[in-house]
Amino acid sequence: MKRVVPIGPYHPLQEEPEFFKLQVEGEKVVGLEINIGYNHRGHEYISPTLTWDQAIFLVERICGICSNSHPFAYVCAVEDLAKIRVPERAEYIRTIVDELQRIHSHFLWVGLAGHFMGYNTVWMWFWKYREHLLDLLELITGNRNHYAMMKIGGVRRDIREEDIPAIEKTLNLLEEKTALFTRAVLDDPVIRARLEGVGILTTQDAIAYGVLGPTARGSGVAIDVRKDDPIAAYSWIPWDMIVFDDCDLFAKAKVRLLECLESVKMIRACLERMSPGDILADVHEIPPGEGIGRVEAPRGEVFHYVRSDGSNMPVRHKVRAPSYMNVASNVAAVKGCTIADAVLVLASVDPCYCCTERIMVMQDGKQMGDGEYLIKLSQKTTETLKTRYGDPESKLRGLM
Amino acid sequence: MKKPKLRELGEAVRALVKGPYTVNFPRVPSPAASGFRGIMVFEEEKCIVCGACAEVCPAGARELTDSLGNKTRRITHHQERCIYCGLCEAHCPWKAIHHTEEYDLAQLTRDNYDTFVEKELLMCEICGGPIATREQLLWIARTAGELAYANPTLAFLLHQDIEGVETTLPLGASRAYRSDHLRLLCPTCRREVYLQEIWGY
Amino acid sequence: MTELCRQLEKKFEVTGLKEHTPKRIYMEVPRRQISDVAKFLFQEHALRFCIATATDTRRGFEILYHFGEDKTGIIYSIRVFVPKDDPRIASLAPSLPAANWIEREIHELLGVDFDGHPNLEPLLTAEDWPRDRYPLRRGE
Numbered sequence: 222m223k224r225v226v227p228i229g230p231y232h233p234l235q236e237e238p239e240f241f242k243l244q245v246e247g248e249k250v251v252g253l254e255i256n257i258g259y260n261h262r263g264h265e266y267i268s269p270t271l272t273w274d275q276a277i278f279l280v281e282r283i284c285g286i287c288s289n290s291h292p293f294a295y296v297c298a299v300e301d302l303a304k305i306r307v308p309e310r311a312e313y314i315r316t317i318v319d320e321l322q323r324i325h326s327h328f329l330w331v332g333l334a335g336h337f338m339g340y341n342t343v344w345m346w347f348w349k350y351r352e353h354l355l356d357l358l359e360l361i362t363g364n365r366n367h368y369a370m371m372k373i374g375g376v377r378r379d380i381r382e383e384d385i386p387a388i389e390k391t392l393n394l395l396e397e398k399t400a401l402f403t404r405a406v407l408d409d410p411v412i413r414a415r416l417e418g419v420g421i422l423t424t425q426d427a428i429a430y431g432v433l434g435p436t437a438r439g440s441g442v443a444i445d446v447r448k449d450d451p452i453a454a455y456s457w458i459p460w461d462m463i464v465f466d467d468c469d470l471f472a473k474a475k476v477r478l479l480e481c482l483e484s485v486k487m488i489r490a491c492l493e494r495m496s497p498g499d500i501l502a503d504v505h506e507i508p509p510g511e512g513i514g515r516v517e518a519p520r521g522e523v524f525h526y527v528r529s530d531g532s533n534m535p536v537r538h539k540v541r542a543p544s545y546m547n548v549a550s551n552v553a554a555v556k557g558c559t560i561a562d563a564v565l566v567l568a569s570v571d572p573c574y575c576c577t578e579r580i581m582v583m584q585d586g587k588q589m590g591d592g593e594y595l596i597k598l599s600q601k602t603t604e605t606l607k608t609r610y611g612d613p614e615s616k617l618r619g620l621m
Numbered sequence: 622m623k624k625p626k627l628r629e630l631g632e633a634v635r636a637l638v639k640g641p642y643t644v645n646f647p648r649v650p651s652p653a654a655s656g657f658r659g660i661m662v663f664e665e666e667k668c669i670v671c672g673a674c675a676e677v678c679p680a681g682a683r684e685l686t687d688s689l690g691n692k693t694r695r696i697t698h699h700q701e702r703c704i705y706c707g708l709c710e711a712h713c714p715w716k717a718i719h720h721t722e723e724y725d726l727a728q729l730t731r732d733n734y735d736t737f738v739e740k741e742l743l744m745c746e747i748c749g750g751p752i753a754t755r756e757q758l759l760w761i762a763r764t765a766g767e768l769a770y771a772n773p774t775l776a777f778l779l780h781q782d783i784e785g786v787e788t789t790l791p792l793g794a795s796r797a798y799r800s801d802h803l804r805l806l807c808p809t810c811r812r813e814v815y816l817q818e819i820w821g822y
Numbered sequence: 823m824t825e826l827c828r829q830l831e832k833k834f835e836v837t838g839l840k841e842h843t844p845k846r847i848y849m850e851v852p853r854r855q856i857s858d859v860a861k862f863l864f865q866e867h868a869l870r871f872c873i874a875t876a877t878d879t880r881r882g883f884e885i886l887y888h889f890g891e892d893k894t895g896i897i898y899s900i901r902v903f904v905p906k907d908d909p910r911i912a913s914l915a916p917s918l919p920a921a922n923w924i925e926r927e928i929h930e931l932l933g934v935d936f937d938g939h940p941n942l943e944p945l946l947t948a949e950d951w952p953r954d955r956y957p958l959r960r961g962e
Binding site: 271272274275276277278279282346349352356359360363364367369377378398401404405 | 628629632636641642653654655656657658677678679680704705706707708711720
């Protein structure tokens, strides 16, 4: 008998509001209907009313987690339009801020995924070390999120020489802890049992839906804007793309965790190669034309298109966040999962829109469960698996 | 490779000893990093109420309003609309705006969020409309050097500043006439004054 | 001028071919050819569909389909004009699931009909938004 499980529009598992209607038969999901638009704020309508410099702050606030990727892609689009060359030091600083942002975003996701599997320790520990990262970003850019670093032709602030020891200290700490926790998470048999083989998004589906970022790289599609269309310093420093062929949730988790370690290496390489110089090119006017800028955000490729008619405001500004393509692919990924796993699958694309709240499970028009029903369902599955594999976390709790 | 349980055990002990990362703010102070983009302050002595910050603010937190009755121009800062981007600080030619490292905005009432700087506004002697603030026109006059004397408004302001010269000629007919050109005039009236005699209206 | 540009010029009625930078190529094709162009690029050359941008211009509704060639980093933007008195064009969604959502968005924000789209329902606007008002159209 088919029943519909609505998830959202406000849901504790998602960082942002979206409405998923799971069509369920017994315990298995057979279909998915997605309703979005709860966070539609009309950026493309507002952009042509702002000047080129003001639009940077508008797009920064599209997302709080990947708040550097959107301004970065926008200034790249304008620089592509006007063929502006950005000074070398500015490119290194842009890369450093972007990679720091990537680490903080992946830590956030791993923490949330841990929480909803029932591993609150994973959540707390990852978010604790994320705080060190946010403090570092506050030192470099002036704020924990919304860095206001990007400017057409360069960056707004320089990295001071006296801050570099603090950066290196935090990087060392992050590298040590990320390596520790990555092994802890990946070696845990219960987490493997929950994530392996679940939420398969085949390579063919991944290509058809045009998915991006870790969602694609976990399904064997080796695309990364930093390698394919490198901007800033990405082609000047050595780094590896992390790709896995397993197509399941475990692959996506592995991609994200290993990318954090890669990012630390990249930041160190940038600091080594940076030399003193200008951080801003001289930009006077934006000529008529069109430009495209794209950047690898933590969730995938962010695509910005701008068109200019020579005046001081853009005529058309198209923004495409990576979750636009990734969330649509949930339709293929969630089929065949149980409800308890479905919530993990829906969160595994790391949807970036906005957060919190209650959900309802209805059967025959009657409310079956209250707010925490689906989380408890997911956590119960983990408990069942723990009795099978043994539970490291309870041993830790017993010691504390 | 350490055994998994030992690995996490080390971390658990460290977490137990060090305690949580969060602090009990506001009982315990939590200073921001140096260079934090916090609450903006506006220096009244340096500000000339030109409105450059209002032009560049992306959030519309700076508002320029005139009070024609009081002959003042006011630039108001709407604190709750501010996004702390610092564009106003970057564009103010007189460096009258600064970020502080304060971030605690919580208040019990909504009223205290607005601050403003108000300066004297010079009015056109013919149409009565606003020209600009006295300080802004004085700055233009001083920066223009000898070219300021091409514009009687600026020349008069410079001399009022130095010698306290006032315009003494009575206003002629209600339309601007050439004899009115030695007055403090707005750009529109200044053009009328020169062109009316030749082109008529 | 890349090899792919030459092939496109040979197979389709391409006008206005412009290489703005080595990695950004723009060209215009007539409205009736867009399905074939998209099939050619996606199926025969394995280009990835990035997104479509739609603008209200004086010449009509301009839709730019952006295809990314990941091995070279080049973006091919295919421009199509749809006349305002007949705002319809063939949908790419049946053969290209990646285009499904953006066509729904262009339909609700600009009012262009996509023939053959499996469910051309509004995606982003609220349920009670009047369906005859198109936010991205210039006049409104």
